[in-house]
Amino acid sequence: MSGVVGWGEATLEGHTQAVEGALGDLTHRFVGWDADNIQDIWQTAYRARFYRGGPVLMSALSGLDIALWDIKGKKLGVPVWQLLGGKVRDRVKVYGWIGGDSPSDVYNAAVERKSQGFTAVKMNATDSIGWLDSPSVLTDAVARIEEVKRTGLDVGLDFHGRLHKGMAKQLAKLLEPHMPLFIEEPLLPTQPEEIADLSRLVSTPIALGERLYTRSDFRPYLEKRAIDIAQPDVSHCGGISELHRIASLTETYDVGLAPHCPLGPIALAACMQVAISAPNFVIQEMSWKIHYNVFPESNQEADLYTYLSHPSVFEIKEGYLGLLHGKLTVSSLSRTLYLMPCFAGPGIGIEINEQLVRETSANYTSKHTPWKNPVWRGEDGFVREW
Ligand SMILES: O=C(O)[C@@H](O)[C@H](O)[C@H](O)CO
Numbered sequence: 017m018s019g020v021v022g023w024g025e026a027t028l029e030g031h032t033q034a035v036e037g038a039l040g041d042l043t044h045r046f047v048g049w050d051a052d053n054i055q056d057i058w059q060t061a062y063r064a065r066f067y068r069g070g071p072v073l074m075s076a077l078s079g080l081d082i083a084l085w086d087i088k089g090k091k092l093g094v095p096v097w098q099l100l101g102g103k104v105r106d107r108v109k110v111y112g113w114i115g116g117d118s119p120s121d122v123y124n125a126a127v128e129r130k131s132q133g134f135t136a137v138k139m140n141a142t143d144s145i146g147w148l149d150s151p152s153v154l155t156d157a158v159a160r161i162e163e164v165k166r167t168g169l170d171v172g173l174d175f176h177g178r179l180h181k182g183m184a185k186q187l188a189k190l191l192e193p194h195m196p197l198f199i200e201e202p203l204l205p206t207q208p209e210e211i212a213d214l215s216r217l218v219s220t221p222i223a224l225g226e227r228l229y230t231r232s233d234f235r236p237y238l239e240k241r242a243i244d245i246a247q248p249d250v251s252h253c254g255g256i257s258e259l260h261r262i263a264s265l266t267e268t269y270d271v272g273l274a275p276h277c278p279l280g281p282i283a284l285a286a287c288m289q290v291a292i293s294a295p296n297f298v299i300q301e302m303s304w305k306i307h308y309n310v311f312p313e314s315n316q317e318a319d320l321y322t323y324l325s326h327p328s329v330f331e332i333k334e335g336y337l338g339l340l341h342g343k344l345t346v347s348s349l350s351r352t353l354y355l356m357p358c359f360a361g362p363g364i365g366i367e368i369n370e371q372l373v374r375e376t377s378a379n380y381t382s383k384h385t386p387w388k389n390p391v392w393r394g395e396d397g398f399v400r401e402w
């Protein structure tokens with residue numbers, strides 16, 4: 017069957033050109049191959065060369081893999097979640113990211129998320145801090161979560177690997193009584209042993225995984241019992257194929273799956289396929305209605321969801337993305353049956369306005385260089401974690 021087009025997302029923030037180069041290499045290798053053979057293409061891209069893994073190569077492979085699953089689903093006329101074994105849940109719990117420095121800033125951002133239908137949010141626990149820093153940065157972090165919890169929302173806290181061990185263990189202890197949903201990347205992913213120590217120090221669930229790129233990268237965290245929640249990113253971990261495999265692996269360690277996704281709607285739609293079908297899925301990150309500053313020089317923002325033909329598939333109701341629209345209440349069973357799956361579209365279940373993507377992209381690349389994160393330095397001038 018010819019003419020079937022699949023979409024994938026390989027976004028690696030701050031490293032656009034590196035991923036473009038890696039994708040160019042994959043294109044060169046696989047033009048003319050049979051798109052049905054996803055496993056063979058994945059294994060060839062991963063194994064048939066000396067260097068493997070890491071953010072750049074795996075993000076490129078992720079984009080390719082998501083597009084191949086989209087093609088397969090469209091050819092067979094079924095959603096990808098059907099091909100992964102069918103649905104195990106009717107709707108998918110989500111959380112939205114919030115930003116802001118002061119307690120009142122994060123409070124207001126949380127109120128806005130609540131009005132969008134979210135029942136859970138995530139925010140950065142602190143700014144980047146040094147090996148030893150003033151205790152006031154810790155009390156400021158506590159004040160922020162206290163303020164957000166006043167909204168009644170559940171709150172995940174992202175340490176973002178910005179703290180070192182001496183400060184991270186203090187902050188984790190101070191936050192514990194406030195019962196965050198989880199603390200994320202309490203240390204950098206180079207420290208599995210130290211993260212395992214931290215996970216024995218507090219009862220708060222430890223989450224991590226956006227900077228792990230294969231099943232093998234998760235292995236030490238599982239063997240050391242360092243994490244409670246795995247957060248692979250479908251655009252960095254090897255696509256739908258590897259996200260599905262990571263889900264099964266982590267399930268055997270009683271570790272839940274909360275796919276990381278501050279990216280665009282293609283990545284989110286890919287996550288949904290696994291969320292709907294994976295037994296140990298917990299909650300899905302999504303960036304719905306965040307306006308990304310994708311045109312930094314001109315300070316112009318874009319809502320990535322405007323590129324969808326039917327963005328309403330991502331509307332949130334009572335904290336969930338509805339797998340199923342509409343409902344029928346059967347009183348004799350005293351339960352609600354949901355009808356008409358909204359992620360029932362073939363492939364990854366979304367339609368992209370390709371012309372709009374092409375026009376915006378041409379306009380962008382002719383005028384701007386790709387986004388790069390700024391460099392932060394402490395008071396003494398030494399560079400800080402981002
Ligand atoms: O968990 C999150 O959403 C953040 O850690 C982002 O992935 C990070 O700032 C890179 O964009």
Ligand SMILES: [Mg+2]
Nearest residue numbers: 174176200226
């Ligand atoms: Mg994070």
